[in-house]
Amino acid sequence: MSGLDDAAIVGVFEHPTRWAPDKTQFQIHAESARGALDDAGLSIRDVDGLLSSGLSPIGIMALAEHLNLQPRYHDSTNIGGSTFVAQVLHAAAAISAGLCEVALITYGSKASSDRFAVGTGGLSGGDPPDQFEAPYGPTVMNSYAMVAQRHMHEFGTTAEQLAEVAVTIRRHASLNPVAKFRDPITVDDVLASRVVSSPLHLLDCCIITDGGGAVVVAKSDRVRDSRKEPVRILGGAEALRHTSAGKRDLLKIAAAQSGPMAMAMAGIEHADVDMCMIYDSFTITVLSTLENLGFCKLGEGGDFVSGGRIGLGGELPINTDGGGLSSNHPGMRGIFLVIEAVKQLRGECGARQVDDCSTVLCHGTGGMLGLRHSGVTLVLGRR
Secondary structure (H helix, E strand, C coil): CCCCCCEEEEEEEECCCCCCCCCCHHHHHHHHHHHHHHHHCCCHHHCCEEEECCCCCCHHHHHHHHCCCCCCEEECCCECECHHHHHHHHHHHHHHCCCCCEEEEEEEECCCCCCCCCCCCECCCCCHHHHHCHHHCCEHHHHHHHHHHHHHHHHCCCHHHHHHHHHHHHHHHCCCCCCCCCCCCCHHHHHHCCEEECCEEHHHECCCCCEEEEEEEEEHHHHCCCCCCCEEEEEEEEEEECCHHHCCCCCCCCHHHHHHHHHHHHCCCHHHCCEEEECCCEHHHHHHHHHHHCCCCCCCHHHHCCCCCCCCCCCCCECCCCHHHHHCCCCCCHHHHHHHHHHHHHCCCHHHCCCCCCEEEEEEEEECCCCCEEEEEEEEECC
16 A cells, blocks of 8 residues: 555546637636646546646735635645646545545646747856856756766767657657647757757757646545546655755755655556656656656667657557657646546557557656756556
């Protein structure tokens, strides 16, 4: 028993929009909530827990009003892109503790139509550690590039190996009718795209879109009434990584802490995982996460992501929806990791379906590799 067995995921919905200048952020939240509740066979009247993020500091109150909810449990955690992976765990824990019975997790963003350049801004200098970094002008993109540069220096990792990640995930996007970019690309295409922050090329970087989604987590005795097969939350763990007062290891990330704990809770080994949904803000994020989760040794990520291993039909397919590199990235992509994992476990993914999919590992990353970031690992299954 993991302590999360009192709850299961019973509904998911990914908003199909990638460009929504005609909608408000709250409309995307509401339409996503309606879709996930319909998927679960529940109504808004069943919801007594509300979890969300990416709003103003007190935005969850306005969201509750917009949805006409008066929840007895709410959570507006914000740890960046991994937030919604964490909120699945928080919802399950709240249900186990008797704080609610049906938890609704929603996300909505207009990053693209509002012209918000995700990941390109500098540090504000408002937080104590930033005061030592802001004068030098680092951005989110720069910090990931620094990790990639260090990986190349230490292990001989090549730009071609990083490009394999983008090419594979684009191939998966070509099978997803709502993915933003579906035209195939090659390794040469990635290398020919302009350098954004050396050694990362444009096609090594996530796209920017509008979008949203929702997940419904319910108590086990409500699961019996769900419209579709419930997905079990087998294990999960959260971690934070920072510069450790100057003793920085650019290649050790939060996944090295959260991954083993989540897998131990789930009672699984790496060989039990049928596929992964890995946060792909940049190609180096995928490579480094796979290493730190223990699917390969540190320094072996370049070889691991090559040769078709992470593609459909390979040993460990990843990001079958097209990921943040090709399908959508509204700014905080963790919720889409969970949504695709649930669809795969239900066998609903059509041409991109992973055969005999029974165990999926999701890992979200929020913040900046190389400086400070969060990592959340979630193991989902059909058993």
